[in-house]
Amino acid sequence: MLSAERLAQTFASLAAISSVSRREGALASELKTRLDELGAETIFDDSAAATGSDTGNLIARLAGTHAGPALLLSAHMDTVQPGEGIAVLFRDGVFTSDGTTILGADDKSAIAVILETLSVLKEDHIPHGPIEIVFTTCEEVGLAGVRNLDFSLISASYGYVLDGSDTEGVIVQAPSANRFEVLVIGRDAHAGAHPEKGINAIHLAAKAMAGLAVGRIDQETTCNIGWIEGGVATNVVPPLVTIRGEARSHDEAKLERVTAGIVSAFERTVAEQRAFAGQDGLPRLEVQVQRSYSRTRIPVDHMLVTLARRAAAKLGRSMKAKISGGGSDANIFFEKEILLGILGTGMREIHTLREYVRLDDMVRAAELLLEIIQLHALMAS
Ligand SMILES: [Zn+2]
Numbered sequence: 001m002l003s004a005e006r007l008a009q010t011f012a013s014l015a016a017i018s019s020v021s022r023r024e025g026a027l028a029s030e031l032k033t034r035l036d037e038l039g040a041e042t043i044f045d046d047s048a049a050a051t052g053s054d055t056g057n058l059i060a061r062l063a064g065t066h067a068g069p070a071l072l073l074s075a076h077m078d079t080v081q082p083g084e085g086i087a088v089l090f091r092d093g094v095f096t097s098d099g100t101t102i103l104g105a106d107d108k109s110a111i112a113v114i115l116e117t118l119s120v121l122k123e124d125h126i127p128h129g130p131i132e133i134v135f136t137t138c139e140e141v142g143l144a145g146v147r148n149l150d151f152s153l154i155s156a157s158y159g160y161v162l163d164g165s166d167t168e169g170v171i172v173q174a175p176s177a178n179r180f181e182v183l184v185i186g187r188d189a190h191a192g193a194h195p196e197k198g199i200n201a202i203h204l205a206a207k208a209m210a211g212l213a214v215g216r217i218d219q220e221t222t223c224n225i226g227w228i229e230g231g232v233a234t235n236v237v238p239p240l241v242t243i244r245g246e247a248r249s250h251d252e253a254k255l256e257r258v259t260a261g262i263v264s265a266f267e268r269t270v271a272e273q274r275a276f277a278g279q280d281g282l283p284r285l286e287v288q289v290q291r292s293y294s295r296t297r298i299p300v301d302h303m304l305v306t307l308a309r310r311a312a313a314k315l316g317r318s319m320k321a322k323i324s325g326g327g328s329d330a331n332i333f334f335e336k337e338i339l340l341g342i343l344g345t346g347m348r349e350i351h352t353l354r355e356y357v358r359l360d361d362m363v364r365a366a367e368l369l370l371e372i373i374q375l376h377a378l379m380a381s
Contacts, residue, residue, distance in 0.1 A: 071131050
């Protein structure tokens with residue numbers, strides 16, 4: 001039987017283990033111990049060298065009582081900052097931190113839900129197919145863990161990432177994203193003595209950005225200028241400003257259009273200024289655009305959607321196939337042709353000091369996962 005009390009204890013003890021990105025080692029070894037006790041075969045991959053983490057991704061295989069295709073379950077081990085010395089509080093059915101750190105329900109609520117589900121499978125001798133579990137590092141720092149995952153250790157071609165809020169939704173579409181960095185290079189000069197010798201990079205960048213559309217561009221496209229740095233002192237004409245931002249869309253053509261639009265706004269502004277600015281090629285730009293991740297698009301008649309719907313129906317609940325505005329480990333799995341729907345655990349206000357999760361929601365997530373696993377054994381065999 002699913003035990004809310006055990007699930008609560010598991011979550012509380014995992015949340016108390018600090019695991020900020022690249023320092024997931026202590027949590028990883030605790031999880032390996034727990035998975036070993038559940039009868040899974042565990043292995044760490046060699047991703048640590050590439051990610052700079054103190055551990056690799058943790059991969060576990062649980063043999064099925066039935067033969068059949070494996071079901072993949074994934075969650076990430078790392079948290080954002082401030083995530084050290086977390087005091088886990090539990091009051092009126094709700095987990096929070098003490099308000100000085102994040103809680104780390106993102107994504108330890110998912111790990112606790114998966115462990116509770118596996119405990120029930122074992123205790124109650126519930127028939128199930130092969131299950132593969134991937135606990136990744138460094139999700140919060142550009143999906144670095146999964147990018148360096150040893151995919152030769154994975155045989156499953158579908159499953160779920162537990163890394164969302166909504167316990168009655170499965171996310172089947174996530175956008176593509178580009179990130180960009182623009183250096184606007186002007187010329188320094190004394191601001192009082194020779195301002196006419198300078199080219200003010202901050203002013204130029206501001207002109208370029210003032211004309212940009214940011215925020216929600218349309219229903220499936222967003223854009224953000226997220227970071228800016230520049231200047232030397234109030235009495236120096238600033239020679240350099242760096243701007244970083246991102247764009248996302250479910251539509252590749254729109255994403256390229258928005259990204260190109262940003263770059264050309266800077267190019268136009270700088271070119272206008274250069275027309276009467278002298279012989280040294282200033283001002284000028286350095287632009288880098290990189291793909292962060294590519295979109296996912298899981299057909300709504302895919303087995304994993306059907307499984308989630310039927311499992312929810314058995315529990316008398318609704319289940320919607322949903323579209324997300326965010327990227328996750330699932331985007332990288334998708335590139336490797338491993339289709340993962342994203343399920344929720346009830347985590348809320350993530351990446352803030354107000355982060356919380358209700359025990360009831362984690363119980364609901366575990367109930368759903370347990371049904372999914374049982375239905376999977378039936379449908380896949
Ligand atoms: Zn997460």
